[in-house]
Amino acid sequence: MTEVTELDPAAPEKLESRVRAILDEARRQGADAAEVSVSEDVGLSLTVRLGETETVEFNRDRGFGITVYFGQRKGSASTSDASADGIVDTVAAACSIAKFTEEDPCNGLADADLMAREVPDLDLCHPWALSVDGARDIALACESVARTVDSRIVNSEGATVNTHQGCRVYGNSHGFVGSFRSTRHSVSCSVIAQDAAGMQRDYWYTVAREPSALEDAEAVGREAARRTVARLGSRRVPTGRYPVVFAPPMAMGLIGHLLGALSGGSLYRKASFLTDSLGRRVMPAGYSVVERPHIPRALASAAFDADGVATSDKAIVDDGVVASYLLGSYSARRLKMRSTANAGGTHNVLLEGVSRAPEELLRTMGRGLVVTELMGQGVNLLTGDYSRGVAGFWVEGGEIVHPVDETTIASNLRDMFAGIAASGSDVDLRGGIRTGSVLIDAMTLAAA
Numbered sequence: 001m002t003e004v005t006e007l008d009p010a011a012p013e014k015l016e017s018r019v020r021a022i023l024d025e026a027r028r029q030g031a032d033a034a035e036v037s038v039s040e041d042v043g044l045s046l047t048v049r050l051g052e053t054e055t056v057e058f059n060r061d062r063g064f065g066i067t068v069y070f071g072q073r074k075g076s077a078s079t080s081d082a083s084a085d086g087i088v089d090t091v092a093a094a095c096s097i098a099k100f101t102e103e104d105p106c107n108g109l110a111d112a113d114l115m116a117r118e119v120p121d122l123d124l125c126h127p128w129a130l131s132v133d134g135a136r137d138i139a140l141a142c143e144s145v146a147r148t149v150d151s152r153i154v155n156s157e158g159a160t161v162n163t164h165q166g167c168r169v170y171g172n173s174h175g176f177v178g179s180f181r182s183t184r185h186s187v188s189c190s191v192i193a194q195d196a197a198g199m200q201r202d203y204w205y206t207v208a209r210e211p212s213a214l215e216d217a218e219a220v221g222r223e224a225a226r227r228t229v230a231r232l233g234s235r236r237v238p239t240g241r242y243p244v245v246f247a248p249p250m251a252m253g254l255i256g257h258l259l260g261a262l263s264g265g266s267l268y269r270k271a272s273f274l275t276d277s278l279g280r281r282v283m284p285a286g287y288s289v290v291e292r293p294h295i296p297r298a299l300a301s302a303a304f305d306a307d308g309v310a311t312s313d314k315a316i317v318d319d320g321v322v323a324s325y326l327l328g329s330y331s332a333r334r335l336k337m338r339s340t341a342n343a344g345g346t347h348n349v350l351l352e353g354v355s356r357a358p359e360e361l362l363r364t365m366g367r368g369l370v371v372t373e374l375m376g377q378g379v380n381l382l383t384g385d386y387s388r389g390v391a392g393f394w395v396e397g398g399e400i401v402h403p404v405d406e407t408t409i410a411s412n413l414r415d416m417f418a419g420i421a422a423s424g425s426d427v428d429l430r431g432g433i434r435t436g437s438v439l440i441d442a443m444t445l446a447a448a
Helices: 011-028 084-099 132-148 217-230 248-261 264-268 329-334 358-365 413-418
Strands: 033-049 052-070 073-079 153-172 177-195 198-208 240-246 288-291 314-318 349-352 368-375 385-396 399-412 420-424 438-447
Touching: 011 033, 011 052, 011 084, 011 153, 011 177, 033 132, 052 084, 073 084, 132 153, 132 177, 132 217, 153 198, 153 217, 177 217, 198 217, 240 248, 240 358, 248 288, 248 349, 248 368, 248 413, 248 438, 264 329, 358 420, 358 438, 368 399, 385 413, 399 413, 413 420
Parallel strands: 240 368
Antiparallel strands: 033 052, 033 153, 052 073, 153 177, 177 198, 240 438, 288 314, 288 349, 368 385, 385 399, 399 438, 420 438
């Protein structure tokens, strides 16, 4: 069958030219300044379930986001219409909105001296010439292994193969226009197991910029099955305060809450438990949270942020102390600070510190809970209060003894970060936050 239509190799140059034309049009319509962001994406997603193809989805999308400024009045409009008339109309719509909005002294482009002067090649684009038949074969192989590796696997939620190519362009009236192409590919599988005590489900996935960096489909299926079967026979835990290990995918979310509390939007709204925390200790000495935007082929690498500001390495938490907030140009002005090149988010955040093998973390914990799944939205960034449903494994004498479900954990994020007792060497590279397991010294556990 037909392969995925690849993104035009000349897309960056064509879209950059279009961005310059839009900026000229904004100037022609009277705007004092303007900025334009463009995205173009193509991709294929195929899912099989119980040995049959369930869905095949192709996508091709392109969108223009246009923002204009009249003094410090701002208007924004978007379109997928790349025609000359469509662009003129969209710019006119943005200008009309701006003329009827209130002035905001913090509005405007990022400072010109912060623009990215060079855009390094971060090796983010590795297309996968994958046909529908090829994607189906990979998904079938993944699911087949998952369904047959253990007789207790009784059903499947399917295996999915995704391949995606994209191009991003940003330009503004400072004369900055930057672009990059990227790819993202993944294979995932989810299955259901059953025994006399009931049913459990779990999953596994692999994701990378390069197809060759993906785990084998069969390995993904085996891991999905292993994780699912391991959850059979789950029990509740005794109520009390115990050490808790967040497995790497869960630890990513934990560090994500820290980043959210240090983001400009939360800080200038006074909606963060870390307001006015710059220079204050939030983690034990020896632990740092750093941003590394230029790691080749990493999933969150970027040479510039959503305002065109050049990215660079920095410490967010340095030896346990808050060293930087996460600011775009608008939130920086609200806080009377300078942008930290974090408009649109962070770019490859790493937890650094003395790491231990996962087995050593369990021995250090002695008796407690390993969290492998979190449920619910019980996180309040204003107060730091934290309460989530969990599943995982109970540990006695430094060894896993049985799976756990129908349990809640509770604490406060301030206490949790201050109570980091150890981190693991099992670093998960499948996202924009890279961390191993994290051991918290004590949290309250109770039956759900």
